Amino acid sequence: MKKAVCLYMHVHQPFRVRPYSVFEAGKDSNYWYDFSYDSRANNQRIINKVAEKSYRPTNAVLQQLLETYPEFHFSLSITGTLIDQLQMWAPDVIESFQKLVATGRVEILAETYYHSLAFFYSKQEFERQVKQHGIKIRELFGVTPQVLRNTELSYNNDLAYWADQSGYKGIITEGWDDVLGWRSPNFMYRPAYTQKIRLLLKNYKLSDDIAFRFSDRNWAEWPLTADKYAHWLNALPDDEQLINLFMDYETFGEHQWEDHGIFDFLRHFPGEFLKDGNSFLTLSQAIDKFEPVDTMDIPHTITWADTERDLTAWLGNAMQQQAIQCIYKLEHDVLATGDQSLIEDWRRLQTSDHFYYMCTKWFNDGDVHAYFSPYSSPYDAYIYFFNALRDLKLRLLDQQRGRK
Amino acid sequence: MLGWELPPLNSGGLGVACYHLCRHLSEVGVNIDFVMPYKMPDGHNVNFMNIHSVNPTTISSEYFLGAYSGWSNELHKQQQAYKNTVEHLVKNNQYDVIHAHDWLTLQAGVHAKRLTGLPLVAHVHSTEFDRCANTSGNPFVHEIEYNCLLMADRIIAVSNATKNILIERYGLPADKIEVAYSAVDPAIFWQQNDFQNSYEYLRRMQTHGFKVVVSLGRLTIQKGLYFLLKAAQQAVSLQPKLLFLIVGDGELRDELIRLSAELGISENVIFTGFLRGKQWRDAYQIADMFVMSSVSEPYGLTALEAASADTAVLLSKQSGVSEVLHSTLQFDFWDTTKLADYIINVAEQPALKNSLAHNSKQEVNNLSWSNVARQISELYFNIVRQPA
Numbered sequence: 185m186k187k188a189v190c191l192y193m194h195v196h197q198p199f200r201v202r203p204y205s206v207f208e209a210g211k212d213s214n215y216w217y218d219f220s221y222d223s224r225a226n227n228q229r230i231i232n233k234v235a236e237k238s239y240r241p242t243n244a245v246l247q248q249l250l251e252t253y254p255e256f257h258f259s260l261s262i263t264g265t266l267i268d269q270l271q272m273w274a275p276d277v278i279e280s281f282q283k284l285v286a287t288g289r290v291e292i293l294a295e296t297y298y299h300s301l302a303f304f305y306s307k308q309e310f311e312r313q314v315k316q317h318g319i320k321i322r323e324l325f326g327v328t329p330q331v332l333r334n335t336e337l338s339y340n341n342d343l344a345y346w347a348d349q350s351g352y353k354g355i356i357t358e359g360w361d362d363v364l365g366w367r368s369p370n371f372m373y374r375p376a377y378t379q380k381i382r383l384l385l386k387n388y389k390l391s392d393d394i395a396f397r398f399s400d401r402n403w404a405e406w407p408l409t410a411d412k413y414a415h416w417l418n419a420l421p422d423d424e425q426l427i428n429l430f431m432d433y434e435t436f437g438e439h440q441w442e443d444h445g446i447f448d449f450l451r452h453f454p455g456e457f458l459k460d461g462n463s464f465l466t467l468s469q470a471i472d473k474f475e476p477v478d479t480m481d482i483p484h485t486i487t488w489a490d491t492e493r494d495l496t497a498w499l500g501n502a503m504q505q506q507a508i509q510c511i512y513k514l515e516h517d518v519l520a521t522g523d524q525s526l527i528e529d530w531r532r533l534q535t536s537d538h539f540y541y542m543c544t545k546w547f548n549d550g551d552v553h554a555y556f557s558p559y560s561s562p563y564d565a566y567i568y569f570f571n572a573l574r575d576l577k578l579r580l581l582d583q584q585r586g587r588k
Numbered sequence: 589m590l591g592w593e594l595p596p597l598n599s600g601g602l603g604v605a606c607y608h609l610c611r612h613l614s615e616v617g618v619n620i621d622f623v624m625p626y627k628m629p630d631g632h633n634v635n636f637m638n639i640h641s642v643n644p645t646t647i648s649s650e651y652f653l654g655a656y657s658g659w660s661n662e663l664h665k666q667q668q669a670y671k672n673t674v675e676h677l678v679k680n681n682q683y684d685v686i687h688a689h690d691w692l693t694l695q696a697g698v699h700a701k702r703l704t705g706l707p708l709v710a711h712v713h714s715t716e717f718d719r720c721a722n723t724s725g726n727p728f729v730h731e732i733e734y735n736c737l738l739m740a741d742r743i744i745a746v747s748n749a750t751k752n753i754l755i756e757r758y759g760l761p762a763d764k765i766e767v768a769y770s771a772v773d774p775a776i777f778w779q780q781n782d783f784q785n786s787y788e789y790l791r792r793m794q795t796h797g798f799k800v801v802v803s804l805g806r807l808t809i810q811k812g813l814y815f816l817l818k819a820a821q822q823a824v825s826l827q828p829k830l831l832f833l834i835v836g837d838g839e840l841r842d843e844l845i846r847l848s849a850e851l852g853i854s855e856n857v858i859f860t861g862f863l864r865g866k867q868w869r870d871a872y873q874i875a876d877m878f879v880m881s882s883v884s885e886p887y888g889l890t891a892l893e894a895a896s897a898d899t900a901v902l903l904s905k906q907s908g909v910s911e912v913l914h915s916t917l918q919f920d921f922w923d924t925t926k927l928a929d930y931i932i933n934v935a936e937q938p939a940l941k942n943s944l945a946h947n948s949k950q951e952v953n954n955l956s957w958s959n960v961a962r963q964i965s966e967l968y969f970n971i972v973r974q975p976a
Contacts, residue, residue: 206787206789206858206860207786207787207788209788209789210787210788210790210791210793211788211789501849502846502849502852503845503846505849506849506852506854506855507854510854510855561842563841563842563845563846566845566849566854567845567859570854570855573855574789574855574858575789577855578789578792578793578796581793581796582792585796
């Protein structure tokens, strides 16, 4: 039987809070723009680096693949916080994404503009952010997202219910063993308590072979070549036809480096896989093609992160919980000001990455956390975040007094 | 004079006390050779005595192993080198008295006394019992303290509380110990030539009715910050408009940050890290009240500095400075409910706050470094005239 791969890549960068001291609070409300070039929290420098190492070369390879293979399709999600930064510092990258989408063979997913965990704290704010993201995507790419991904592939029945009611045709999450049980992620599913929506589950083993293990010389399968990988996909049981490869876009060139051969792999894998009469589909195409085989009932929230596949990387300790609660507590008052720059700063502070940097789980996943953090410790991350939040709250208090 | 610290190479009050003591001793005619583990950084303002440094290079203050940094091999090596330098000095120069401060320099002091027969004055700013908050502490450090204090001709304790520890826990004879209360140099708060406080955020929050509680000191078990945070939680539950500014750094930093989150008061607690100069001075001045929650504080210079900056002071009874600062609210360090009660009352009652500030300032003004210097120089003369 022929197989179909749904390749979906997540493109995101947060607005990192610069090392912001309490001595600046009340004087300078710039939390995002770090003018010291060697700071690890200099967002402009990070965008330039990632654009150079990942976005430009990867988009060039993807463009080439689309031109070479008419059967090649894939899906992307691009956050609002990244789009804003690319528009400021690397507008050519936006153009290269527009070119990909213009082929009609690249689908863009819906999500929150600010890569936030708003769904779990304020459904109204979540809806506003998804809407804001949709407007931005339509404006830049001329398409309307049909499939929803929530931040970090976080998912539960409530989210599926919301997405179904809101008219999305599909939603995606992690194909985690605890929810699958004996079942395989390589089928289409129907979320419990929904009417029409479909659920696609990440095949984490095959996805992580590329995203996490590709360059690992201690891995028994190293080096991973395109034909070996295509062979693995073809060797799956006959009835398992849908293979969901979901990963961070920055896998290509940033997490896995060019000199380890990741671009060669990307260049050759589609050809190897298509040789046997297989296909690549966007998520929407897969939903049209495959009928659901079963219902998935997932009352507890799962995500695609860490060995626990839950929200503990973001909300596992008291510092993280305090930080996120203090942010959402301000929702009503911040929105009531109507002050666009205040609202924007408040929303940027909702980005899940801020809470991730405060994570203190330093075991298996600690190395991953340390790699991505621009700060010297989770405690510093917490201090900078709260200093920015203090200043934001002071602005809010000043505004409230002004109106009285 | 064997001291380990002088600003800016200092980790706490010891360096500050040595600086002022020596300056005033030199004014009453004492010639001082002061031994430091490192060369002082350029631009220091010590011109009233000779500084001899063990290591000919200087070091950034953030890598300086201060007198409170705890036992380590590196510190032990520095201590040995320090002893060698002192040996070299006493062999080649004529001195009348050796004056050593706290455990890091006491061994060198005893060594010099053995070589020369000169009288040794041991100045105790803190004991291992204080630093370890009355837990067992480091037996090596205890041993050094015990042996060297036994060998000393005279002992100066910074408070009666410290004197009592020396008598009760080290078994030292009371008549060998004299108490000299450190003072505060009022000039530190005159140096400000710009009037904008570094804490613009706190100033503006005060205009919104918030009150600022300041604590300043090393983040170690001795300072009892755990109890201050517990009290903060109780106080905030009744009076949310409180901001706690925690100035200082130390091995408990991460734990205290986590604790403030666990107590649910992240928004009310601000950690600044270690500060010097204007930012350090301004902390006293922006404060509506200053809290010293030490589990065991031989003296507590910061409380004097706060009072000198016209700030109301809340003080644990387990501190030596409570012997001289009476117009303060005093609590047992473990009594977090009492402390919370005091914090709320000072925050909400300007009359209470102002009278505490006014009266404690009077008390600070009664203390002076020149009195301390006179007292200690007399002690020098007595000891030289009639050797023990």
